[in-house]
Amino acid sequence: MSAINLKIEFGGGLELLFSNQRSHRIAIPANVPVPTPEGSDVQTKPADLTYLIFWLRDNLLKERAELFVENGTVRPGVLVLVNDTDWELEGEGEYQLKDGDEIVFISTLHGG
């Protein structure tokens, strides 16, 4: 199974949930299963940002998941950048990840 390599950065206090480490290099599967009714053939789709968010929660996050994920996406107030571009310009959760992408998550919720 092929994998894609990503560089992940956390900022604005989010790094505290991820072993207090700002920068991470990870590899995730290039294709991931799509939820299907039981019994039917397993289908796959290219990994997207929504998949990555849950992958990070399940594999990298160390504490207080509710400060990172809420209602199937990042918690409101967490900014996401894809290769230094606002993810709102890149299709948000539907953005399909490519090998070598750099994804940044920044919390805006920590003190001024």
Next chain:
Amino acid sequence: MPPRTCALCNDARAILKRPKTGQQICKECFFYVFETEVHNTITEARLFKPGDRVAIGASGGKDSTVLAHVMKTLNERYKYGLELFLLSIDEGITGYRDDSLETVKRNQQQYDMPLKILSYDELYGWTMDAIVAQIGKKNNCTFCGVFRRQALDRGAAILNVDHIVTGHNADDIAETVLMNIMRGDIARLGRCTSICTQGEDTIKRSKPFKYAYEKEIVMYAYFKKLDYFSTECIYSPDAYRGHARAFLKDLEAARPSAIIDIIHSGEAFEIKEDVKATQKIQQTCRRCGYMSSNELCKACTLLEGLERGMATAAVTDRARKRLDADGPAPENLRTIPMFQLPSAPRQKPTTTAVEGTT
């Protein structure tokens, strides 16, 4: 998805969707519109005059770090003629404030501005660590808020400035509007949206980021690679504010203009001068000379409570009566040094407020 071009210059690749307008813009245009909007806020409210000495309330966090950067940029670009200072309050919170003060010290170097750090310990004889050790985590935000407000004014007086700018942004102000609505505090509702507050004889305070969205402040810091500190205060139990914040962020996710809309609602409540007149008249504190609406200012009352081991004295009226019933303040009570407003006669330039150049 194909790369989109900037809606403003129609040239460079867009990197940001503006929450206020939905526009997709490039990095250079983003810096320019963000700075220009703050400049417009400043000139429309006539916040400064040439020659003003202005302290930036600096916590090392994102808002005040971006504010210091933008104030320096605008002061040079538009020739405001301001003398800028950094003013930080050290509350004495181990592992929180000591780290953020390191950030402020780096800012001092990076922005080449004089820095004054004033600590609760030197002013009141108590650090927040010591206060929390005595009173617990329940009311500590009350102490910290009262002490910080007075410390900022005293720091400003030491720097001989008569104007403090703070990094409060549009999200902060909208959040405060919501909290005042939920508390039914109509008098405060209008006041909390004013860009500048100044009583008769107090130090002027203003919020140049009043209309700046938090998202853009954080994006600005990110793209400019500004050095800021981000950790929650370890003693912050203000759950009510936390809920208001989460609610606001949910509203913003559904409709980004919600933040500005809420500020406009608050502004619509701004009360008339004659109503204000019925509020308590300002006097000065009998013990420390600071502005106060009672005989003793809030900080002196809190300090007396701490010193006499009856720390809740100023938090409730009943507790204050218990303190009074316990007898007068002892002779050797620790007090706050006498407060004096910056009064050194300075040359008042004849020009009026800083005007826009366009």
